[in-house]
Every structure is written in structure tokens, then in C-alpha cells.
Amino acid sequence: MKKYNLIFIVFAFSFSSLLAQRPGGQQYDKEKLEAARVAFITNRLDLKADQATKFWPLYNQYNEDRGILMDKISTINRSSSQEITDAKAREMIQERLSLQQQLLDKEKIFMEEVTKAITPVQAMKLGGVNREFTRQVYRMQQGSDRGRRN
Known part of the structure; x- marks a missing residue:
């Protein structure tokens, strides 16, 4: 259970600062985005350490x-x-x-x-999990945009 808490904390931290703006416009921090994606997919597919490597x-x-x-x-x-x-x-x-x-x-x-x-079941879930991550990033961006307009 501690493994999932750690993954969630890493994911939440990465995700919360993911949409931070850099000077000069709306740029995403690619490293944070990838760290969040790794944590999200690892958690959702329940990848074990040997599978992940x-x-x-x-x-x-x-x-x-x-x-x-x-x-x-x-x-x-x-x-x-x-x-x-x-x-x-x-x-x-x-x-x-x-x-x-x-x-x-x-x-x-x-x-x-x-x-x-990984298992065939995990492989089948991969596409959906990837789309789910993209949707969450999109929703966060829309919420961030609304907050800046107010």
C-alpha cells in the first residue's frame, strides 16, 4: 500500500506543478509532464518493478x-x-x-x-490509460485558463 501512496504523491506533485508557466508564454515542463505520465501509467496499470524496467x-x-x-x-x-x-x-x-x-x-x-x-490485460488497458491521462491534463489546462481569465 505504501508503494501506491508514494506513486500518488509523486503524481500529484508533478501534476500540480505541471501547468506552471515559464517566462515568455505557455510552455509545459516536459520533464514534469513525463514524470506525471510515468506515475499515472505505472499506477493505473499496476506495474510491478520488474515489469516497469x-x-x-x-x-x-x-x-x-x-x-x-x-x-x-x-x-x-x-x-x-x-x-x-x-x-x-x-x-x-x-x-x-x-x-x-x-x-x-x-x-x-x-x-x-x-x-x-507486461500482461496482455495491462497492454490492452494502456491505450485507455494514456487517453485518460491526456484528458486530465486537458481538463487541468482548461481550469487553469479559466482561473487566469477571472
């Missing part, structure tokens, strides 16, 4: 690879708002589909690897 390197690499592909897809989507020819549009569609297939392939490999580190 195997899980986090796999998860971090997958997220990095996924982020790179998502950035490429976003770039294609943004350039589609410009004047383009039909031929260029076809090329962009094929490129986007190729990137989406790469995403799917990476997810398949990740799931194969990660279920060696």
Missing part, C-alpha cells in the same frame, strides 16, 4: 517512433490545404497511407514485444 524502454521507443510518423502525417495534412494538383494530391494520399501502415506495423511489433514485459 522492461516496459518503459519499449514504451518510450514506441512513442518516439510514433511521434515521428505522426509529425510526418501532420505535415502532409497541413500541405493539403495549399493549392495542389490532382497528381500531387494522389501522391500525398499514397504517402499518408504508407505512413499510416507504418504506424500500424509499429503498433503490432510494440504489442508483441510489450506483452512479454
Whole structure:
């Protein structure tokens, strides 16, 4: 039980200072955000120490690879708002589909690897837990914005 209290305290501390502004605008402290994400996911998936040491390197690499592909897809989507020819549009569609297939392939490999580190049930919960974390950060940001406007 003490382990969960410690994780919750770390999470709460990291989360509470997560949305603090830096000079020059609204910037999030990436280290605090990642610490909060680690604590949140570790707690929600109930990762044991041996699972966590195997899980986090796999998860971090997958997220990095996924982020790179998502950035490429976003770039294609943004350039589609410009004047383009039909031929260029076809090329962009094929490129986007190729990137989406790469995403799917990476997810398949990740799931194969990660279920060696954590249970399949934990692996299935991962996507929902990640979305839940993102929603909580979003809600906190909205609350923070409302507080600044008043």
C-alpha cells in the first residue's frame, strides 16, 4: 500500500506543478509532464518493478517512433490545404497511407514485444490509460485558463 501512496504523491506533485508557466508564454515542463505520465501509467496499470524496467524502454521507443510518423502525417495534412494538383494530391494520399501502415506495423511489433514485459490485460488497458491521462491534463489546462481569465 505504501508503494501506491508514494506513486500518488509523486503524481500529484508533478501534476500540480505541471501547468506552471515559464517566462515568455505557455510552455509545459516536459520533464514534469513525463514524470506525471510515468506515475499515472505505472499506477493505473499496476506495474510491478520488474515489469516497469522492461516496459518503459519499449514504451518510450514506441512513442518516439510514433511521434515521428505522426509529425510526418501532420505535415502532409497541413500541405493539403495549399493549392495542389490532382497528381500531387494522389501522391500525398499514397504517402499518408504508407505512413499510416507504418504506424500500424509499429503498433503490432510494440504489442508483441510489450506483452512479454507486461500482461496482455495491462497492454490492452494502456491505450485507455494514456487517453485518460491526456484528458486530465486537458481538463487541468482548461481550469487553469479559466482561473487566469477571472
